[in-house]
Amino acid sequence: MKKKKLLGVVLSAALAISSLAACSSGDSASGDEANGDSKKITFWTPFSGADGPRMKNIVKNYNESQDEYQVDMQIVPQSDYYKTVDVSFSGQKNAPDLMIMHTDQLTNYVDKNLLKDLGETVAEAGIKPEEYSETAWKAGSIDGKQYSIPLDIHPLIMYYNKDLFKEAGLDPEKAPTNREEFLDYTKKLTDESKGQYGYVVPTLWPNQFIYPTIFFQNGGELIADGKPNYNSPAGVEALQFMTDLIHKYKVSPQNVQQDGEVTLFLQGKNAIQFNGPWMMEQWDKAGINYGVAEVPQLGTEQQAVYANGHNFVIPASVDNKDKLAGINDFLKFTAENAMEWAKSGQAPASKAIYEENEEFQKMVQQPIVAKSFEYAKFAPRVANWGQVSEPLWAEVNLALLGKKDPKQALDDATKKAEQIMK
Known part of the structure; x- marks a missing residue:
């Protein structure tokens, strides 16, 4: 799922609250409290995409597995x-009992x-x-206390077109x-006469995952x-490499608009695509003969990959x-039965799934995602990272x-971010 910045309370949020019941699977939380229904757990998620049905199935299976508690999953659109x-945190009554929160939002x-x-839970x-x-x-x-139970880690991964690899004389399994x-690969895969490129460099999303990946691979830290610390040598080198792919090596077209790299990948004109696990279903539906691999070490110092994660938190x-007690029971059930979540393309953080489940190991994409867990890097542990990082993505x-x-560009981004933090 794409990460979203923490925003203030606005009118649209109030409207979203009023329409929450329409996109939920049951009554609102305020109704539960009014009825004194302490065995009903209101669970909020942002899973409004293809992953939504997977979590719905987990909830359904849990509810059918016992008759003491009832989890009411309510989907609030990601936006x-x-x-x-x-x-809900500002004092509204209809607050959830359990919710999903992205890793980069926890500190806020x-x-x-x-x-x-x-800890007690x-x-x-x-x-x-x-x-x-x-x-x-x-x-x-955070500060010695545990505030979340992880559902997954979703790192940047590499997709590539096997047919284009074959045409370029490259091993489609490597x-x-x-x-x-x-x-070497991207040069061989580029044929401007056909409008075909080895790797199309996006200028907008998902650079929030791509640029930090190379930055971390250069041994850098975004906040020091x-x-x-955007304009550190690690940061400058990472951005110079990305611009060189366009202007020096010419393995990418210029001025790529939002999702232009996705469109070209779907058209068979972009051989390599860096994106998140959430793209799997789109590639499958398009019938692309694609491969999945860990992101190469494009940086100069170490293997690393930027990631976000979905976590369970309790207000x-x-x-x-x-x-x-019901939440405890549901969380334990989910950890043991997260294979359904893996079917969305994600790799659950539960070792019972990604290390021990044979069905999981036979999946094409998900084990690749899990291999990145060891060296995954998250957003800096600062409040309002969305606001602090905004100048970086713009520059x-x-x-x-x-x-x-x-x-x-990075000097300017650093100055602007410093002002925001002050």
């Missing part, structure tokens, strides 16, 4: 999700004391940290693993000593013991469009 969450709400410390549910990816579990640990190989206001866009020198 309205955090605005709606903010409304923990800093405001809006999320429950799940973890103990009572019999949930153990070692049952999950260490990377995913630590992402929810993807590039480093910068040298990547440049509490300050934006700090939830203190009903029956509800908490990266200008550099890739050839409107600014990479160093100047």
Whole structure:
């Protein structure tokens, strides 16, 4: 799922709240409280895409597995999700008992004391940290307290067109693993006379995943000593490499508009695509003969990949013991039965699935995603990362469009981000 910035409480959020019942599978949370139904758990998710039915199935299977608790899953559209969450935290009655939260949003709400410390929940549910990816579990640990239970990690991954590989004389079962190989492959895959390119560099989304990946691979940190570090040597080198793909190596067309790289991949004119696991269903429906691989080490220092994650969190206001017991039971069930979630293209963070499940290991994409868990990197642990990073994406866009020198663009992004943090 694409990450969304934390936004303020606005009128559209109120409208989203009023329409929540229409996109839910049951009554609103306020109705539950009014009826004193402490065995009903209201569960909010932003899964309004192809992954929604997968989570609905998990909830359905849980509800059918026992008769003590009832989980009521309510889908809030991704575009309205955090605005709606903010409304619920601002004092509205219809707040959820359990919700999904992206890893890059956790700090925003923990800093405001809006999320429950799940130490007691973890103990009572019999949930153990070692049952999950260490990377995913630590992402929810802030100042020694555990505020989330991970559902998945969704890192950047590489898709490639096997048919184009064959035509270029490349082994369709072998993807590039480093910068040298990547440049060699993309040059061989580029044929401007056909309008075909080895790798189409996007100028907008999903650069929020691509640029930080190369930045981290260069050994850099986006925030250092509490300050934006965008114009560090690691950052400048990463952006220079990306612009060189367009202007020096010419393996990409110029001035790619939003989703232009996706369109060309669907048309068989873009051989390599960096994107998230959520793209799998679109490629399948299009009938593309594609391969999946870990993102090559395009940076100079280490293997790394930028990622986000879906996590279960509980609002700090939830203190009903029956509800908490039901939530504990549901979370344990989900960890043990997350193969349904894997069918969405994601790799669940539960080791019972990604390490031990034979069906999971036979999947084409999901084991590749899980291989990235060990070296996945998340957004910096700062409040309002969405706002602090906004100047970075704007300036990266200008550099890739050839409107600014990479160093100047990152100098400007750093100055703007510093002002925001002040």
